[in-house]
Amino acid sequence: MSKPLIREVPPTSWYLRHPRYLRYMAREVTSLFVGAYCVLLVFALQSLAAGQASYEAFLVALRSPASIAFHLLALAAALYHAATWFNATQKAMPIQVGEEFVSGNLISGAHYVAWAALSIVILFLAGVF
Amino acid sequence: MKERLVQLDVFRYNPDTDTAGHYQHYEVVCQDEWVVLDALNKIKETIDPTLNYRWSCHMAVCGSCGMMINGEPKLSCHTFLRDYAGVIRVEPLTHFPVERDLVTAPDDFIEKLKRVKPYLIPKEPKPISEGEYLQTPAQLKKYHRFTLCINCMLCYAACPEYGLTPKFIGPAAISLAHRYNQDSRDGGRDERQEIIASKEGVWECTFVGACSEVCPAHVDPAGALQQVKIASSIDWFKEHLLPGGGK
Numbered sequence: 001m002s003k004p005l006i007r008e009v010p011p012t013s014w015y016l017r018h019p020r021y022l023r024y025m026a027r028e029v030t031s032l033f034v035g036a037y038c039v040l041l042v043f044a045l046q047s048l049a050a051g052q053a054s055y056e057a058f059l060v061a062l063r064s065p066a067s068i069a070f071h072l073l074a075l076a077a078a079l080y081h082a083a084t085w086f087n088a089t090q091k092a093m094p095i096q097v098g099e100e101f102v103s104g105n106l107i108s109g110a111h112y113v114a115w116a117a118l119s120i121v122i123l124f125l126a127g128v129f
Numbered sequence: 130m131k132e133r134l135v136q137l138d139v140f141r142y143n144p145d146t147d148t149a150g151h152y153q154h155y156e157v158v159c160q161d162e163w164v165v166l167d168a169l170n171k172i173k174e175t176i177d178p179t180l181n182y183r184w185s186c187h188m189a190v191c192g193s194c195g196m197m198i199n200g201e202p203k204l205s206c207h208t209f210l211r212d213y214a215g216v217i218r219v220e221p222l223t224h225f226p227v228e229r230d231l232v233t234a235p236d237d238f239i240e241k242l243k244r245v246k247p248y249l250i251p252k253e254p255k256p257i258s259e260g261e262y263l264q265t266p267a268q269l270k271k272y273h274r275f276t277l278c279i280n281c282m283l284c285y286a287a288c289p290e291y292g293l294t295p296k297f298i299g300p301a302a303i304s305l306a307h308r309y310n311q312d313s314r315d316g317g318r319d320e321r322q323e324i325i326a327s328k329e330g331v332w333e334c335t336f337v338g339a340c341s342e343v344c345p346a347h348v349d350p351a352g353a354l355q356q357v358k359i360a361s362s363i364d365w366f367k368e369h370l371l372p373g374g375g376k
């Protein structure tokens with residue numbers, strides 16, 4: 001009896017097969033940094049709740065070179081993650097006006113504009129300006 | 130007419146004698162404007178009549194000539210030899226069982242297509258005497274892109290989720306379900322949602338986006354799947370958060 005050949009997909013190295021899979025994995029890995037930053041915020045709240053001395057110690061720890069390096073990495077990861085997300089919005093949320101679809105760049109662009117506006121508001125509230 | 134010597138490493142598998150596949154090297158003189166399928170046809174006619182592969186239309190319409198060409202899922206009738214330098218590696222579409230040489234078994238895909246009910250299910254049956262179902266150009270345009278699928282399965286060969294989790298309904302079948310769900314004449318969405326909004330449906334998709342990159346008909350299956358995710362999430366919120374299940 002002849003039988004078809006099944007070619008197994010390598011379960012732990014499949015993403016090495018094509019550059020587009022590596023790009024996808026890069027996007028997924030950036031979410032680890034976003035998650036790690038959320039954990040950091042929880043620690044910040046915890047040290048704030050524990051009183052002034054503990055919060056000041058936390059602020060000192062934030063100024064350490066390791067912490068600055070982490071922040072830079074997390075910022076880069078978050079920017080990349082956000083960009084992939086906003087670029088995806090035009091696929092996920094097409095808008096049809098009358099017969100025609102609104103240009104995809106307009107939909108993604110609107111997200112970038114909203115992002116920039118919200119960031120400015122937050123920086124303003126944080127006293128940066 | 131300009132000619133070129135083309136070298137191909139072609140995947141061979143004979144189910145009667147082989148336990149694994151191997152590559153066979155061919156060298157064949159081709160016209161400069163030929164596609165990979167032309168080279169295979171010339172090999173079959175002049176060098177090796179035992180080589181097996183599928184094709185029919187030679188114009189990117191029938192969807193039967195899909196192969197991996199240098200690791201990329203492609204229609205071999207739509208892939209020009211002049212775009213390649215060196216040896217061209219030709220393999221059967223990944224993620225599908227190989228029946229013989231470049232011929233794969235499409236059964237799983239066909240089964241999945243059937244499951245999503247890819248046909249109009251009218252809201253209420255209407256006798257022919259009442260005339261046709263009318264549709265505006267805008268209503269047509271809403272789903273038109275998703276009608277362009279030629280069932281070539283390149284998106285399945287590109288999709289790592291399908292490779293890792295073969296029960297995933299997959300890009301083309303879900304896009305086709307979405308096509309009917311978006312059709313103003315259709316009333317079958319609830320029936321299709323049971324299949325495509327399930328775990329093996331759209332939630333198996335992690336938006337790698339490879340399907341849309343390889344689709345020769347520009348269906349944008351990745352877009353369709355994200356739209357189905359959003360619509361299914363809205364369904365869930367309506368059902369669980371609105372009084373009366375949002376009905």
Ligand code: SF4
Binds near residue numbers: 301
């Ligand atoms: S969606 Fe595109 S790639 Fe997938 S089967 Fe249809 S035409 Fe082929």
Ligand code: FES
Binds near residue numbers: 187191
């Ligand atoms: S032979 Fe029909 S699509 Fe290539």
